[in-house]
Amino acid sequence: EIVMTQSPATLSVSPGERATLSCRASQSVSSNLAWYQQKPGQAPRLLIYGASTRATGIPARFSGSGSGTEFTLTISSLQSEDFAVYYCQQYTYWPYTFGQGTKLEIK
Amino acid sequence: EGQLVESGGGLVQPGGSLRLSCAASGFTFSSYDWHWVRQVTGKGLEWVSAIGTAADTYYPDSVKGRFTISRENAKNSLYLQMNSLRGEDTAVYYCARAGYYGSGIVDYWGQGTLVTVSS
Numbered sequence: 472e473i474v475m476t477q478s479p480a481t482l483s484v485s486p487g488e489r490a491t492l493s494c495r496a497s498q499s500v501s502s503n504l505a506w507y508q509q510k511p512g513q514a515p516r517l518l519i520y521g522a523s524t525r526a527t528g529i530p531a532r533f534s535g536s537g538s539g540t541e542f543t544l545t546i547s548s549l550q551s552e553d554f555a556v557y558y559c560q561q562y563t564y565w566p567y568t569f570g571q572g573t574k575l576e577i578k
Numbered sequence: 579e580g581q582l583v584e585s586g587g588g589l590v591q592p593g594g595s596l597r598l599s600c601a602a603s604g605f606t607f608s609s610y611d612w613h614w615v616r617q618v619t620g621k622g623l624e625w626v627s628a629i630g631t632a633a634d635t636y637y638p639d640s641v642k643g644r645f646t647i648s649r650e651n652a653k654n655s656l657y658l659q660m661n662s663l664r665g666e667d668t669a670v671y672y673c674a675r676a677g678y679y680g681s682g683i684v685d686y687w688g689q690g691t692l693v694t695v696s697s
Contacts, residue, residue: 472638503682505682505683505684507684514672514687514689514690515623515672515684516687517679517683517684520679520680520683521679524679526679558623560623562680562681562682562683563682565628566625566636566638567625567628567682569625570622571622572622
């Protein structure tokens with residue numbers, strides 16, 4: 472099973488600033504990496520797939536990069552609605568696996 | 579706009595069984611892969627099962643032999659039969675659609691149904 476490790480566990484950032492979240496895979500998953508956002512009491516929401524392609528309707532301030540084992544989600548200028556938990560997920564190997572999440576909180 | 583509505587969650591004793599259902603609307607149900615993903619309250623996400631358009635099924639070791647995923651295209655419905663339930667199966671179970679952007683990429687989620695395994 473592929474282990475996905477996210478860092479940091481919690482990230483404190485001020486509104487308007489940039490946030491950089493990291494995700495590492497225990498072995499190469501090529502570019503088969505997605506990012507999701509989850510707010511309390513809600514289901515996850517797809518942000519990025521293919522490591523760098525935004526899903527329909529996702530604002531341009533969200534960007535993804537990386538391939539192989541190292542991936543990054545960047546939020547260029549944080550808005551109040553962006554404070555949430557973010558998960559990465561690999562879909563190269565079954566079972567598909569998620570990282571443990573990064574909580575993005577207001578500084 | 580599509581919608582997924584799960585049902586069937588509840589309280590069950592260890593060793594018991596439960597069947598979850600997911601009713602899909604607004605989609606061409608038969609064209610997509612479907613998944614069940616669970617989340618322990620306050621914790622991360624775990625894939626529980628998947629079923630492809632050809633009814634091929636996939637399970638992680640944690641539920642293999644105990645859970646069975648199935649689909650009924652004529653009813654736009656997805657199911658998860660859960661047997662021999664354990665305390666560690668307690669979680670919110672989400673029905674999820676994949677395949678629009680590619681296999682394994684979930685772009686639609688239900689609201690979730692809570693399964694509690696406890697005596």
